[in-house]
Amino acid sequence: MAKNRTRTFVIALGGNCILRAKERGTVEEQYRNLRRTAEELVGLLSSGSRIVITHGNGPQVGNLLLASEMAEAMVPPLPLDICGAATEGFIGYMIQNTLANALRQAGGPYKITTVVSQVVVDANDPAFENPSKPIGRFYSESEAERLRREKGWHIIEDSARGYRRVVASPLPVSIQQARIIKSMLDAGEIVVAVGGGGIPVVREKNRNLRGVEAVVDKDYASARLAIEIDADVLFILTAVEYVYRDFATPQQKALPDLTVAEAKRLLAEGHFGRGSMEPKIGAAIMFLEETDPAWERDVIITVPETALGALEGRTGTRVTR
């Protein structure tokens, strides 16, 4: 690690930090989980580093889409980019207030602000030809038929549970708010950004930006932001303490250290779950390959309670060049 340089951390909170499996998604549940996460992270947040926090929005945006759909007779429906922006607002508020309270009680600096972040994606990203990210609720076959016809949605049969809307999940090209986030860090603020992967926008011929109904993976968006603000460490906090090879088999083996080359090989061999560990490893590789090699960079993948221990090399998975 470079000396004499205040380190910049991007900390991506996994879904588990805000809502856990089987919870319904009440505000009380979310605050309780966030308070626990805040306790677990208070040491890391108080470490004197420059800090950006990012987060997912899967269950929250699903609930908002569902409410919007159920109320459609009375209230004009909200498209996906608008729902995403709404979750950036309210999840950001819950995070900034809960973490600020925990930091205030711990006696540390506690200035935290959420920025509503737009993420530029390429309108020619192949993901738009092949929408694959399921969002919202399950439909019957006849509902699916009607929604395809009336709204032009892509709807696929999803296992045995019914039909589900899928949208594109393009890669992030640039973070529209990266410059101001960097200057907020310079001013000593902890910044909550690219919530839910940020609001995907495409650039039109006249250079204007326009929102699209797509979902940017939050780990890739976090990596892109980490590259643009020249972060030193990208934390990807999730539900497992380590990355494993042969996960959930008798041969399962924790991987405390991974190089980019090893990560690529294991990725190609299919060791990492699609939609779970795979995008995290992909985001780690993106960050390590696209940042200035003049400084050491690390990606740490672990659970929130061991994030600080992992930074100190005592646990968790560290991915390096």
Add this chain to the structure above:
Amino acid sequence: MAKNRTRTFVIALGGNCILRAKERGTVEEQYRNLRRTAEELVGLLSSGSRIVITHGNGPQVGNLLLASEMAEAMVPPLPLDICGAATEGFIGYMIQNTLANALRQAGGPYKITTVVSQVVVDANDPAFENPSKPIGRFYSESEAERLRREKGWHIIEDSARGYRRVVASPLPVSIQQARIIKSMLDAGEIVVAVGGGGIPVVREKNRNLRGVEAVVDKDYASARLAIEIDADVLFILTAVEYVYRDFATPQQKALPDLTVAEAKRLLAEGHFGRGSMEPKIGAAIMFLEETDPAWERDVIITVPETALGALEGRTGTRVTR
């Protein structure tokens, strides 16, 4: 106006800038209105000043509460502070993207970012003893009775149209994000803040902040922010070109210039509509009385299309000390 000082403007957008009377509240309507507002404001926004934009959220938060209520059987309901934070996210996104596009086409600087703003209110504010701000839809008498019992809501009979929930509308004590907003302005960003009046929070005994189900008037929140960031001009943009005395009577008379003393006298005489011009005049007085008198300060009340003309003294109402 002080020379040799880049002026700071707080521009409060009235409801009309985003949704007009009789519109349902579709996203298309909101973008169309915002594009028109952007065209009208592009001269003012390109004037080389430091700019904060604030806005209301009445119809949007009403629709969100209604959707949340209609979906209650399937999706946990969202309390008012969470709905407010959600509207800060999505209205902020629509504003930042639409204005940035207009400024980009005009060749000006176009960096705009929304911050999710919390507004500290006093838990002992008398408004909490006397909730008076109607929110959400109308209920029947029996629904009102049930909601009072089940949720502890304050519900009043609202004219002949039924029963309606009312919440407190406390005065803003301080804007939690004021310091970082000021430093974002220093970095050349246009900032969208205190949307819908900001998210009201009270300070607990241990100094932690906690969200409350209340609504801060957006003009008062704008004035409070303008005081904290030491703004030079507070624009309150609304549906009328001037403030009037004897409004909507045969004696109606436009008021191009008002001092604080005159404004107070006319306010006491009841010339300004409750819930419409009254809080704007109250906010103007607050701003002029609480800012450093070493510089000239102005409050301009007019429609968006004459905001620049009003700054140059050609139209609109100017309130001064």
